[in-house]
Amino acid sequence: MSRYPHWPIHLALSIASAAMLVPFYWVLKTSLTGENIFTFPPSLLPESPHIFYYVDVWYAIPFLRYLFNSIIVSVIVVVANVVLNAMAGYALTRDFPGKGATILLFLSCMMIPFQVTIIPAYLITSEMGLLNSYVGMALPLASTIVCIFVFKAAFEAIPKSLIDAARIDGVPDWMIVFRIILPLTKPAIATNVILSFIWSWNSFLWPLVIVRDAQMQTLPLGLARFLSVVEDTTGALYAFCVMVLVPGLIIFLLAQKEFITGLTSGATKG
Template identity: 35%
Template structure:
């Protein structure tokens, strides 16, 4: 093929963009990105680095020795991967017990939160009764109340019910969350009322409609509430500290705080256990991230 033919083939309309601009010569065949899009990507990448930098620093520092952590200026990379930090921390305090308590509290509270919030949101979204909007505003209003203001009355009620210094005291009181009710209620508003009416005409009961129609269609919103509940319960510190009076009922955040209050704080062990405590939340988020994005994007459409 001659040089003229090659030039002609490169200048054909197929080799150009829709507006006469050349397309990417890399893997993709999309149009050349604008300067605004490039700037937006650069800003997003920079913000991602800012958010991930402390996490990466904590993971790398968990392999450092005490002397390396005390260096000024600090070195970004450890001299060697010291797995002794993890094994030493596991042997220094009863990590298995605290991990078991955290898992029991997180799983139990999350299941209870999802059940209560889903049923409450269904009633506020699909039942017409007098005062429904006022009740929903009251539920939203509780979001603005700081948790520190209600700790004393909640603790008194838990003491009267015999929930102090027990895992049930960590699970039941914070189960109902107004944020979860709001997210689920807004998502359930997008479910057609005609679908529920048709199920009632076919003879389906209310509980069957709720479990066979509403809950499956609200899977994305339930995934959002689930990951939020897991994060809240797993990282909760103040309420477990108040309600737990025995070390055998401590969760991981409380145990790590106690471990940090020693006369000589072993920061290398603390960092190692902090990294271990982050893993379950990260794994759950990675598994449910697609549902989380879809659920948040669909919330509030109606």
């Protein structure tokens, strides 16, 4: 039995959690009331809430088209991340000449912001003929270094004897990765799925650069376009924000247990 009561900690955590949720609550409240955000004093509870701003947005923009585009790009990114990062993570658990330098290169590349490499990325994508395409939008996020290290940490926690036994039986490396190791590292897969999905879902700058056709725009681009066309509709704008946020929130809430486990696996040894 603990010597100290738990309630002060729970109270502090509850207050911190409530503070974190206030912006989400405010966006949701404004989407239901259309209240001007500069109103003073602000009303904490929604007055006369309704969902008609969502109806306005639904009919004002091709929401389904944007949603479809975002889903296609996110699915490509998620699949590519799981496959490519698993292979890269597995390679980094093996011994090979230049392994230290490779890891150092990866870590140093993490410090380069994407904005710095956006011009060469654009030129490469253009040379490949992938401008204004789903694959082109997904390409820069197809493999991310953070997720490679998540897989690497998870793979290192698997007993080496298991992999050695498979090797002795003549199992090829790709089958070791996809048939033996991956089924044992579901939290790492969930972490990869969630992180790559959210990064892809929220990606704005890269799609803005390479998408030229309005029919190929994703939800963040649609949001920016909506904001530029319709200026004086606070409620509709916030309703659109909620519609963009909800899919990511659902994915995160559904897989948060695996997500937390995946992020913390490898944090402790033994």
